[in-house]
Amino acid sequence: MEIKGNLRRFFVFLFELWLAATLVLVLLCVLANTGGSPEMPAAAEVCNCSQIGIASSRISEEVTGTSGNSNESSFADLAELLPKVATDDRTVIITSVNEAFARPNSLLVLFRESFAAGEKIAHLLDHVLVVAVDPAAFHHCRAVHPHCYHLKVDTMNLSSANNFMSEAYVELVWTKLSLQQRVLELGYNFLFTDVDILWFRDPFRHIGVYADMTTSCDVFNGDGDDLSNWPNTGFYYVKSTNRTVEMLRRWRAARARYPPNHEQNIFNYIKHELAAGLGVRVRFLDTAVFGGFCQLFRNDMARACTMHANCCVGLGNKLHDLRSALDQWANYTSPAPPEGRKKKSGGGGGDRRAGWSVPAKCGTPDKRG
Template structure:
């Protein structure tokens, strides 16, 4: 046999060896306990959780373990304003509700509530149907009356300790009382066996934000500033947009979060979450997805790529008038973007 023929036989064996070696290295790096690329992360990225829709029947089946079963009507429920009854009426077929809060100042004519509802009608992909699953929680009687005149699922939050009807200064006691009420409501929704997507009423909706929610995360939270990795607790959270599944773990997480207010009595729920997020991750093995500001946008880390934005939150602006003015500007830019797309098509 010639030397040339021997070399020809050696070459493919060498190539096979290299291929097997590289495959083994990849397997160890992915599946080892110390891997920096967890399997859940690979699955999520493969299924497109960073941008495209992820809510498919196949994916939901993978993440229905440990869910709290939906609760049926209770004997004490006697009127339509009961919050549990409203949750069941507003929920989607897959047991999800959208929730926001509003007070008199934010419900006044041409204020945030009007702009918020209008954004659904200006949005893409016919997102107006999402309003059928929106519950608006009113913090005072006037906000409740305004809500009932423009929407069908309105709930008056009673037994509030502070006057929450006016525009409250950032970090004032009424402001802190107002923002903490939402965590209590989140817990009630989860205990009823339903998922929720909470949105501040000053968040404008351009597209369906559910497309950016990973079914593998326990919580999905917006960010003031996003730093590349959606699982990194180093991201700056913003609780103006929060999604949670109805698991026993999440219920315990919210209880722990509420109890942590006693340690930080003069601050809001977002700052407290930022203080305890590593505790939550360690104590409950909590998996959190932080959404990029490219998709859930804001003024803290401004992106104006309308091909990507699903929502926009005027955080990092102070004062109701300033927020309304900037939201109106952003809305006009969005409308011009839609017109330009229509002209091209």
């Protein structure tokens, strides 16, 4: 009888052990199906991208449907438009315009002309998405360009040529950043370029695969990996990864810490914390190749990829000096004899290391108007 009692207690113990294990397994399954780690940022959960930013269309659709922190409702039809514009590796070139920049004979015209005048880059226009921030700009864009997107901004009128750091200017650049975050969430890399930048050669040859973000500079110290370089986010590339989606989310959130300011200055303020806390890798582009009126003395036509009308206030001044730069480029690349090219380039030299003439209206405070 004692043996039977011991066996009975043993079988009861086994049953209780089996029941406890079963309950634990059921509980684990329920927890696994009800959510992820609460510490993971929502933006990092939604972008299922590879290290080089290439994702399948199915993954992009999943990102669209599950993004908790994105502004999906603010960017209607963007997901349908991006595949028509993107390169094979899911990269989109983005620029933005208002009515003043998009009207005939304004900046959008010069921007497009530079692709035609550049060295074997005309095909890149097929991958440019022009973001229009008012209805008139959208109308002008559709008259000259195949890929236009109307970004509706209800907070204020952005159609005029807004001066640097004006209220409308600041609103425009932050709206631009919000759209760029959405592009990353959809699984696309982007190269943003201000419309007051002329393109001469293919910039993608200078964008390394290891960096999360590659940006132009107002001032370049010679070391492309040095965070002390002063970035100019009028021209920058970001590949779509979990980290970069979170980077733009934090970048936009930092606006509340530094009001009122535009996104370029705030990125400069937080770039060290993004590198330290998020592991963001930033690469800075040499102003000798990605030039601008701020450091024109470093620019070399033989290496030039772009020319930016930075350090320049006033739409008329930008148009005048960008037209002059485009004419100098056309002269430099023409089959004219070296002597003629030297004479016409304003002292740039007849060899293949010609420089640019000094801007007539941009670059110094006394030429603002």
